[in-house]
Amino acid sequence: MLNSRSNRLTEALEEANALFDGVCRAREAALDAQFLVLASNIGKEKANELHSEMSAFDSTAFAEDLLTFMGINRTEETDDSEDDPGGFLPGDAWKRVGEEALKYFKRAPVFHYMLGSFKSEPPVPKQRIERQKKASRGKAEQAMPAQLKKMEESHQEATEKEVERILRILQTHFENDPNTPISFFDFVIDPNSFARTVENMFHVSFLIRDGLARIKLDEDELPVIEPTKPSGAGEEDSRAGARNQVIIRLDQREWKDIIETFEITEAMIPPLSQSPEEETELE
Amino acid sequence: MSQRKRSKGFGSSQMTDGEDDFIPTQTERRSQDQVNQKVSELVQFLLVKDQKKIPIKRADMLKNVIREYRDAYSEIVNKAGKTLQEVFGLQLVEIDSKRHTYILINNLPCAEGKYLCRDEEKEKMGLLLIILSFIFMKGNSVKDSALWEFLHLLRVYPGRQHQVFGDVRKLVTEEFVRQKYLEITPIPLTDPQEFKYQWGPRAEKEISKKDVLNAVAKIQGKDPTFWSSQYSEAEATR
Numbered sequence: 001m002l003n004s005r006s007n008r009l010t011e012a013l014e015e016a017n018a019l020f021d022g023v024c025r026a027r028e029a030a031l032d033a034q035f036l037v038l039a040s041n042i043g044k045e046k047a048n049e050l051h052s053e054m055s056a057f058d059s060t061a062f063a064e065d066l067l068t069f070m071g072i073n074r075t076e077e078t079d080d081s082e083d084d085p086g087g088f089l090p091g092d093a094w095k096r097v098g099e100e101a102l103k104y105f106k107r108a109p110v111f112h113y114m115l116g117s118f119k120s121e122p123p124v125p126k127q128r129i130e131r132q133k134k135a136s137r138g139k140a141e142q143a144m145p146a147q148l149k150k151m152e153e154s155h156q157e158a159t160e161k162e163v164e165r166i167l168r169i170l171q172t173h174f175e176n177d178p179n180t181p182i183s184f185f186d187f188v189i190d191p192n193s194f195a196r197t198v199e200n201m202f203h204v205s206f207l208i209r210d211g212l213a214r215i216k217l218d219e220d221e222l223p224v225i226e227p228t229k230p231s232g233a234g235e236e237d238s239r240a241g242a243r244n245q246v247i248i249r250l251d252q253r254e255w256k257d258i259i260e261t262f263e264i265t266e267a268m269i270p271p272l273s274q275s276p277e278e279e280t281e282l283e
Numbered sequence: 284m285s286q287r288k289r290s291k292g293f294g295s296s297q298m299t300d301g302e303d304d305f306i307p308t309q310t311e312r313r314s315q316d317q318v319n320q321k322v323s324e325l326v327q328f329l330l331v332k333d334q335k336k337i338p339i340k341r342a343d344m345l346k347n348v349i350r351e352y353r354d355a356y357s358e359i360v361n362k363a364g365k366t367l368q369e370v371f372g373l374q375l376v377e378i379d380s381k382r383h384t385y386i387l388i389n390n391l392p393c394a395e396g397k398y399l400c401r402d403e404e405k406e407k408m409g410l411l412l413i414i415l416s417f418i419f420m421k422g423n424s425v426k427d428s429a430l431w432e433f434l435h436l437l438r439v440y441p442g443r444q445h446q447v448f449g450d451v452r453k454l455v456t457e458e459f460v461r462q463k464y465l466e467i468t469p470i471p472l473t474d475p476q477e478f479k480y481q482w483g484p485r486a487e488k489e490i491s492k493k494d495v496l497n498a499v500a501k502i503q504g505k506d507p508t509f510w511s512s513q514y515s516e517a518e519a520t521r
Contacts, residue, residue, distance in 0.1 A: 059420070065504070096409070098406045
């Protein structure tokens with residue numbers, strides 16, 4: 001229909017004109033109007049085609065000449081990438097066109113500040129107001145969860161503190177006598193409290209996990225514990241490599257047996273504070 | 284208005300910013316010095332605002348500079364335009380008389396080979412010239428698909444990061460449009476939606492069709508008269 005030699009558009013318009021005689025409803029009239037819009041668009045399109053035929057402007061040739069102007073290197077073989085179909089554009093290609101373009105534009109020059117300028121900032125006070133509003137709105141509901149969070153945090157902190165304390169004890173013992181390995185049982189077992197023993201083992205497990213201490217077997221096949229030396233690369237390696245899981249099982253009878261066998265009389269890790277519950281657990 | 288008087292008004296803008304302490308009543312006749320100060324403030328405002336090349340709205344001028352001098356608006360704007368012309372060689376042009384937006388254009392002939400602008404800006408102007416000439420040569424209106432097809436030949440792809448322009452689609456469809464170099468309008472009754480690209484009002488002010496035709500002729504190594512219809516149009520709108 002777009003072909004300039006085609007009469008289809010005229011035929012369609014004549015047909016629509018004939019059909020319009022039978023129109024009696026609003027919807028039909030609207031369709032007719034819609035057809036007119038379409039027809040005029042096609043007519044415009046046709047006019048455009050005619051225009052460009054007369055103008056003889058060949059955009060492909062223009063693009064080729066532009067590429068030449070930009071200094072394209074056509075001899076270079078760049079067939080491996082589809083991005084550059086034949087030819088290689090130098091880095092300053094667009095600068096060359098820009099140089100040429102600026103000759104024609106009556107563009108007001110853009111200045112810059114000799115001492116630099118500050119970037120204009122978004123309206124900060126507005127944001128602040130919003131934030132305050134949000135805070136005050138959520139205050140009432142937030143009171144409860146905030147408290148809860150605090151408890152959790154303090155508990156977490158308690159564990160961390162205890163782990164750190166145990167590490168310090170371990171390090172002191174080791175420094176006092178670096179040649180004698182520390183028996184794991186001697187270290188963790190509290191002869192006065194089974195619960196404290198289990199707790200100590202729990203805390204020591206964190207030291208092992210974090211690579212701050214390690215457990216190995218001595219010549220008698222008994223577990224000994226020692227702090228790892230805080231020296232650079234080796235530590236990193238052991239940390240990355242040691243991803244094993246070991247479950248240590250200990251019941252009250254074994255605990256008593258160990259105390260007797262190893263003649264443990266006092267805890268190497270002194271209890272933080274003697275609480276009444278622990279006393280009762282002794283029974 | 285004499286040169287001496289204006290420069291006096293210009294200097295005083297840096298020293299005082301006391302229009303808040305001094306609120307003249309509507310009935311009181313404003314002194315020439317007060318108006319002149321507003322003029323120099325507006326000149327500075329326009330110069331800074333022009334940096335991003337987004338047209339300056341009259342509402343912004345009123346809100347940020349002129350304020351209580353609203354009744355003297357046209358006098359202040361006219362004088363600011365005169366100062367820009369005489370001191371900076373810039374012309375203040377209203378590009379939209381409905382929405383009252385203004386741009387600054389350079390009114391001085393370009394010194395050959397001396398362009399004080401950053402490379403980034405230069406490259407963008409190169410792309411812009413190419414787009415504007417494509418639109419003009421194609422009869423002042425092109426479809427979006429035709430433009431991108433053409434740019435494709437120049438290794439510019441809308442969906443990909445360009446090593447010079449970055450997001451080209453954004454540059455063309457947002458930055459150039461906001462700066463009023465290009466106008467993009469949807470073509471009715473097209474599915475999928477098609478758009479036509481035309482020159483924006485800033486392009487009409489900053490570059491003449493004759494210059495565009497000359498640029499194309501130079502690049503193609505032909506005489507401008509080769510394209511007869513474009514040539515007669517360029518001559519007519521000169």
